[in-house]
Amino acid sequence: MKDLEPNPYEKFSIGDIVEAQIKEINKYGLVVVVDNAEGFIPASHTSHFGYNMKKFQIGQKIKAKIIEIDKEKGQLKLSIKEIEENPVEKFLKENPIGNIIKAKVKSVKNKIAFIDLGEIEGILRLEDAIFGKEVKDLNSILKPNQIYKFKIIGTQKDKIIVGLKQVKEEAWNEFIKNHKIGDVIEAEVKKLIDKGAFVDINEDIEGFIPVSEIAIERINIPSDKLSLHQKVKAKIIDIDEKNKKIKLSIKALLLEEKRKEEEKKKQEEVKEKQEETKKVEGLGTLGDILKQKLGDKK
Numbered sequence: 001m002k003d004l005e006p007n008p009y010e011k012f013s014i015g016d017i018v019e020a021q022i023k024e025i026n027k028y029g030l031v032v033v034v035d036n037a038e039g040f041i042p043a044s045h046t047s048h049f050g051y052n053m054k055k056f057q058i059g060q061k062i063k064a065k066i067i068e069i070d071k072e073k074g075q076l077k078l079s080i081k082e083i084e085e086n087p088v089e090k091f092l093k094e095n096p097i098g099n100i101i102k103a104k105v106k107s108v109k110n111k112i113a114f115i116d117l118g119e120i121e122g123i124l125r126l127e128d129a130i131f132g133k134e135v136k137d138l139n140s141i142l143k144p145n146q147i148y149k150f151k152i153i154g155t156q157k158d159k160i161i162v163g164l165k166q167v168k169e170e171a172w173n174e175f176i177k178n179h180k181i182g183d184v185i186e187a188e189v190k191k192l193i194d195k196g197a198f199v200d201i202n203e204d205i206e207g208f209i210p211v212s213e214i215a216i217e218r219i220n221i222p223s224d225k226l227s228l229h230q231k232v233k234a235k236i237i238d239i240d241e242k243n244k245k246i247k248l249s250i251k252a253l254l255l256e257e258k259r260k261e262e263e264k265k266k267q268e269e270v271k272e273k274q275e276e277t278k279k280v281e282g283l284g285t286l287g288d289i290l291k292q293k294l295g296d297k298k
Contacts, residue, residue, distance in 0.1 A: 008037040009071040016066045017083055022058055030056060032064070032078065039066075039076030048081050048088075049120070049158035087119040088155055099152050100167055108142050115150065121159055128153065128163040131244045149204065171204030172244050181236050184253060189230045197222045199232065201246065209234060213249035216258070 012018075012034075020032035020039060030041040030053075041064055043051040056062075068077035095101055103122060106114040113129075115122030126138055135141060141164075142148065150162035151170075179185070187199035187207055196210040209232075215225050226232070235256070238247035 007071060007074075008035065009069060009074055009076065011035070012037070012066055012069055012076065014066055014069060017063060018066060018078070020062055020064050020078060022056055022060045022062065025053055025056055025058060027053070032062075034076060034078075037076060038074070039064075039078050041078045041080060045079035045081050048084065048086050088158060088160065091117060091120055091160060092152075092155070095152055097152050097154060100149055100170075101152065101162075102147055102149055103162070104147050105142050105144050107144055108138050110137050110139070113138050113142050115160075115162055117160055122150065122162045123156065123159050124150065124162050124164060128161070129165055131165055131168075168204050168244065171202070175201070175205050175246075176239060176241065179236060179239075181239060183236050184233055185236065185248070186231060186233050187248065189226050189228055189232060192222045192226060192228065194221060197226050199234075199248065205246070207234070207236075207246040207248045209248045209250060213237070213247075213251045216251055216254050 018034050020034045020041075022030050023033050023038070024031035027043065029043040030046065032039045032041060043053065045067075046053070046056070062080060063083060064078035064080050065082045066076055067079045067082065069075075104116045106116045106121070108114075111126040113124040115124060124138070124142075126135075129135075129138055129141060148164065149167045150164060151166040152160060153163045153166060154161040185201055185207075187201045189197050190200050190206075191198040194211070196208055197214065199207045199209060201207045209222075211219065211222055213234075214222055219225055232250055233253060234248035234250045235252040236246060237249045237252055238245075240246070
């Protein structure tokens with residue numbers, strides 16, 4: 001009877017893209033039915049990365065590509081991943097290496113952070129996050145669920161490698177190109193510690209104001225004069241190009257403003273004295289004229 005019926009596998013060819021219905025799900029893959037013929041999709045062919053069998057349901061219809069046919073045994077081997085674009089390649093088409101993107105941090109460990117890039121995941125290593133070796137824990141500079149700017153710097157299997165310091169390096173180069181010691185800038189206080197205040201000069205550039213440079217008078221801690229998110233004006237007093245650090249001073253700016261006020265006051269006092277002298281000299285001249293007229297009458 002079997003020989004009298006047409007072989008259902010005869011109508012298939014390797015490379016055909018077909019619609020299959022899931023009949024069974026197990027740890028090895030998916031048993032499917034394709035036009036009355038049975039087929040199997042190995043777990044390794046359900047996705048480019050990882051085997052998440054929980055995303056499938058019995059009765060679900062899916063598209064797959066036929067990659068092997070055994071007509072004698074009546075077996076089809078199919079693949080879902082072969083008709084889907086590799087998510088990493090797809091991501092890199094839209095965001096080539098070198099591009100700067102904004103993305104949310106999923107989780108942070110001491111020396112590595114995982115970044116949400118949609119279908120795929122990005123990883124940020126400590127060495128690609130900071131300049132120098134002072135920071136030893138990414139938790140001190142990144143917070144989960146916060147959005148940051150990252151630079152695409154490479155790939156590692158199914159992950160995209162991103163960098164934070166590379167973004168800051170570009171911003172740094174642009175900043176020092178347009179700024180020098182002595183310039184006055186506006187910044188926002190973002191963190192207060194005993195030794196001073198960290199401030200955001202812009203989205204990518206950070207500055208530090210030592211406690212001794214916050215006020216003209218002596219203060220014990222930065223919070224004596226500053227509060228979080230306060231906008232301040234300060235003068236650049238040092239640029240450390242090697243470690244990408246900028247030191248600022250509010251005190252230097254206040255002292256300069258005080259000196260200018262004193263100078264202006266002195267100039268006003270000198271001007272007042274000059275005007276008084278002119279008045280006195282004017283009166284003397286008028287007296288001389290009157291004397292002369294009286295003399296003429298005599």
